[in-house]
Amino acid sequence: MFHIYCPYCEEHREEEEFHPKGQAHIARPADPDACSDAEWGDYLFFRDNPRGIHHELWVHAVGCRKFFNITRHTVTYAILETYRMGEQPTITAESLASGEKAGNVQAASGGQQTVGASDAAVASVKGAQA
Numbered sequence: 001m002f003h004i005y006c007p008y009c010e011e012h013r014e015e016e017e018f019h020p021k022g023q024a025h026i027a028r029p030a031d032p033d034a035c036s037d038a039e040w041g042d043y044l045f046f047r048d049n050p051r052g053i054h055h056e057l058w059v060h061a062v063g064c065r066k067f068f069n070i071t072r073h074t075v076t077y078a079i080l081e082t083y084r085m086g087e088q089p090t091i092t093a094e095s096l097a098s099g100e101k102a103g104n105v106q107a108a109s110g111g112q113q114t115v116g117a118s119d120a121a122v123a124s125v126k127g128a129q130a
Contacts, residue, residue: 002077004058007084008066017062023047024055024069051075053093058082 003012029035029043048054056070071080071091080091 002079004070004079005082006060006063006066007068007082008064009060013060013063017060018058019061021057021059021067024057049074050093053080053091053096055089 002015004015004018005012006018026043026047029039032040035043051074054072054074056072057067058070059065059067067085068082069085069087069089070082071089072078073080081089083089
């Protein structure tokens, strides 16, 4: 079982309290009435499904009931960070590829999620990308 950090409650809670809601940071079309059916369909139904770093929208359904974002590695299931709505991620595929280390990293260790991943945990995520 994972423990996920809620950036609003500021505590780790069991994964059953949370629900994923899809890809994060999707921009709504500025003028939906001017969109073609194909453009609107792309916005509504087509999402990225990368192998590696992915930003997702989640809701703390049983707790504070607020939406927040998670940066997760889709191969290892490691949750690298959680952050509030409106904020930008500090960890991206590009930042891990360039060797940057971000603060407040969460990495899986024996089924638990912990804040402040060690250098070894970050290296294991990098190794899984290769």
